[in-house]
Amino acid sequence: MVALGIVVGLSACSPSGLPGSGEERPSTPSPVVDITPAAGDQINPTAPIVVSVRDGSLTSVTVTSPAGQQVKGAMADDKLSWRTTEVLGYGSNYEVTATVTGKDGKATTQHGTVRTLTPKAQAYPSLIPAPRAGNDVGVGQPIVVRFDHEIKDRAAAEKGLHVTATPDQPGMWSWISAQEVHYRPQQYWKPGTKVSVKVNLYGVDLGNGVYGKTDRTLDFQVHDSWVAKADGNTEQMQIFHNDKLVNTMPISMGKDITPTHVGTHVISDKQQKYTMDSCTYGVCPGNPDYYRSDEFFAERISNDGEFVHENPASTPQQGNSNVSHGCINLDQANAAWFFQNFGLGDVVEVTNSGGPALPVWDTYGDWSLSWDKWKAGSALS
Structure with missing residues (x-):
């Protein structure tokens, strides 16, 4: 991503030594704040907003959502960088406020704006079996992910679908249609199998301007055969x-x-x-x-x-x-x-x-x- 350099403050040169000597004191470099991405660039909401500083240190950074809520973030130990630690929303402007301290001890505050991308559409993944407490199914139950939009980039979608079975057994996703993909083991599930499904599709480009609407999880257990x-x-x-x-x-x-x-x-x-x-x-x-x-x-x-x-x-x-x-x-x-x-x-x-x-x-x-x-x-x- 492109970094936007923001000059936080300037330090004027002043003469040193006796008046008229023509000698000058060394200048103190002004701290420069970089916000990634730069203004005008759009960020995927799953990518962090990163604020860094040169020739100074960060005192504080706040990123505020359009609703006025502060986004969680973490400061590096050396106080030279800060980044968001939670996912952002689609199609939103986030206001960044950074306070830095220069090597001359002066504090200055600067502002910037970061915009997240706006999908053409968002595909919601519904799940079968439906997530609920005490999920209990038979040995023939497939896992179904049904989308409310056609998925052009099926490989991208499938990479975001993860199944863990205990005990482990061979299994595979297979597309039934452009909006539906199923997972089944090679043979019927073993009785007593515990299955965990993670749908990690938020922020994923699924093709033709469609992005995943949300992440989801599903846990179920297989009962007797x-x-x-x-x-x-x-x-x-x-x-x-x-x-x-x-x-x-x-x-x-x-x-x-x-x-x-x-x-x-x-x-x-x-x-x-x-x-x-x-x-x-x-x-x-x-x-x-x-x-x-x-x-x-x-x-x-x-x-x-x-x-x-x-x-x-x-x-x-x-x-x-x-x-x-x-x-x-x-x-x-x-x-x-x-x-x-x-x-x-x-x-x-x-x-x-x-x-x-x-x-x-x-x-x-x-x-x-x-x-x-x-x-x-x-x-x-």
């Missing part, structure tokens, strides 16, 4: 708790015209009572396939209307045929048991349903990709 395996050939769903088979229940999946997606599904929501309305995905009143009904013990396994839920109407077909609109139907007792034991991040693996593969973008189809294909979606791969 709960994996359901729904098989369209047997019309049964086996339940595994920490890899041990603990239950088997008859099911009915999607009929031929609305087959359940094949692949690994992850539970993203659960509701004791949920109103299912086909109009939410374009099949509205007047269409012979329209439906609207209240279902119980409903756990969402994809965003296009697939749930595991109770359906008393299909109980005669459970265990022998597929009659649903894509959901996995259970009787009341099994649905209640499933609802009690399965939650966010737990896994439902669907095979032999006759349906297409679950898309990677369909909350959450992350596990539909091989590890090599998943890694290829990283901007840093």
Whole structure:
């Protein structure tokens, strides 16, 4: 950055010796204050404002925000420099006041102004799972960062995303769209894993004039492994708790015209009572396939209307045929048991349903990709 030199004071020359001798005393150099960046330059709000002095020492420095609040800073031990120690705001003028003492013992105060850059837009990173106390998820839960603006420089964004897993296990970010990036381990999370996520994007240039709006953190823990395996050939769903088979229940999946997606599904929501309305995905009143009904013990396994839920109407077909609109139907007792034991991040693996593969973008189809294909979606791969 360019330094702005400010001459704080001048010391006049005076004759020495006897009048008329023509000799002069050595001049005392005036202290010069440098403010970085210089007036007219814009600073990234994460960079410090630095005030330094030559031929003198700093007595005090204050940097004041537009709201009149003093910005925290630290003085060097030799009192030759001072710098801010907290981040600044975007698009703001900060007033700098520096008092210096020259070698002649005289104190002088000088002022300057520093302006921070103004982004064209600021991208806010929302997080899934949502940060909250006691965060507890299943082994299939991906980490999701969703932006409210398109990210042009995906590599810059990804460099600001940090995941720490204890115990350590291989993992990678992969871009689902221009506004959404997911992180998953190579295999399901190990039960008991503690995960810490740091989103350090404030002040980061994300391309096309868009900068990160804020930094965020997320901590969660992975609970026991709960994996359901729904098989369209047997019309049964086996339940595994920490890899041990603990239950088997008859099911009915999607009929031929609305087959359940094949692949690994992850539970993203659960509701004791949920109103299912086909109009939410374009099949509205007047269409012979329209439906609207209240279902119980409903756990969402994809965003296009697939749930595991109770359906008393299909109980005669459970265990022998597929009659649903894509959901996995259970009787009341099994649905209640499933609802009690399965939650966010737990896994439902669907095979032999006759349906297409679950898309990677369909909350959450992350596990539909091989590890090599998943890694290829990283901007840093």
